Amino acid sequence: MGFDFTSQVNPNAPRAIYLQLLDIIEEQIGAKKLAPGEMLPSENEFCDAYHISRTTVRQAFHELEQQGLIVRKQGLGTFVAEQKVARRLGNLYSFTEDMKRIGMTPSSKILSYRLVYRDECSSPLQRFTSERLIEVVRLRLADGTPLLIEKTFLPVDLCPDLSWERLENNALYSILSEHYGLQPSRAVETYEAIIMSREESKLLECGEGQPAFLLKRSTWDQNELLIEYTTSVMPSQRSMFEITMYHDGVKIPSDNAQDGISLIQTAEGA
Numbered sequence: 001m002g003f004d005f006t007s008q009v010n011p012n013a014p015r016a017i018y019l020q021l022l023d024i025i026e027e028q029i030g031a032k033k034l035a036p037g038e039m040l041p042s043e044n045e046f047c048d049a050y051h052i053s054r055t056t057v058r059q060a061f062h063e064l065e066q067q068g069l070i071v072r073k074q075g076l077g078t079f080v081a082e083q084k085v086a087r088r089l090g091n092l093y094s095f096t097e098d099m100k101r102i103g104m105t106p107s108s109k110i111l112s113y114r115l116v117y118r119d120e121c122s123s124p125l126q127r128f129t130s131e132r133l134i135e136v137v138r139l140r141l142a143d144g145t146p147l148l149i150e151k152t153f154l155p156v157d158l159c160p161d162l163s164w165e166r167l168e169n170n171a172l173y174s175i176l177s178e179h180y181g182l183q184p185s186r187a188v189e190t191y192e193a194i195i196m197s198r199e200e201s202k203l204l205e206c207g208e209g210q211p212a213f214l215l216k217r218s219t220w221d222q223n224e225l226l227i228e229y230t231t232s233v234m235p236s237q238r239s240m241f242e243i244t245m246y247h248d249g250v251k252i253p254s255d256n257a258q259d260g261i262s263l264i265q266t267a268e269g270a
Contacts, residue, residue: 096170106142124229125229131157135151147234190216206235
């Protein structure tokens with residue numbers, strides 16, 4: 001790919017020149033003519049190509065950086081920002097289905113799969129009715145980029161023949177509803193800011209000591225049976241959460257799950 005200098009700025013147009021340059025760069029990012037992580041031309045190259053000042057280029061870069069479309073790295077240059085997955089709170093969340101919905105290819109890598117006894121587990125898991133639980137740890141990816149590490153507990157009594165292969169190739173909620181008649185109906189999530197461990201950073205291909213979100217989710221079915229407990233580690237440089245607030249409180253969206261997630265271009269941490 002590479003930057004296309006075909007489009008020109010018009011010094012006689014009412015729109016400021018730096019905004020015209022911003023429009024040109026933004027259009028090429030939006031049209032995916034410039035890939036995430038790709039280096040932009042230098043300030044001098046823009047100056048020579050468009051016969052504009054470095055101040056004008058810097059104004060455009062500043063606005064693009066504020067919008068999260070580019071990231072400037074000292075001594076290295078200016079780069080197209082990585083995409084960040086933005087999730088709106090309030091909808092039951094299926095990683096597989098939501099990634100497909102926004103045009104990304106989801107995949108999973110199972111890191112471990114084993115049976116554990118409820119009595120040997122932490123207090124949140126004592127709410128399961130099943131004495132034995134399936135513990136599965138998965139690395140979840142979108143277009144080959146690792147987005148989160150999930151550790152999920154499921155009751156053996158309710159899904160006794162759930163296999164490694166089925167979990168690796170299908171959406172969990174689809175499996176629960178289609179094969180076991182367990183329709184996810186209600187979920188409660190908590191969110192905490194953490195620093196990733198060395199192992200988590202390696203799996204998620206992030207720098208050691210980077211910040212992340214720790215999500216803890218409990219999910220109940222239509223009969224108010226606890227059917228899932230999941231903890232997820234999501235690098236903050238690749239994810240964000242969105243919630244709409246009103247003067248009389250917070251309104252949780254009630255629209256379809258397809259509105260639950262979107263992509264936002266954002267700067268990835270150095």
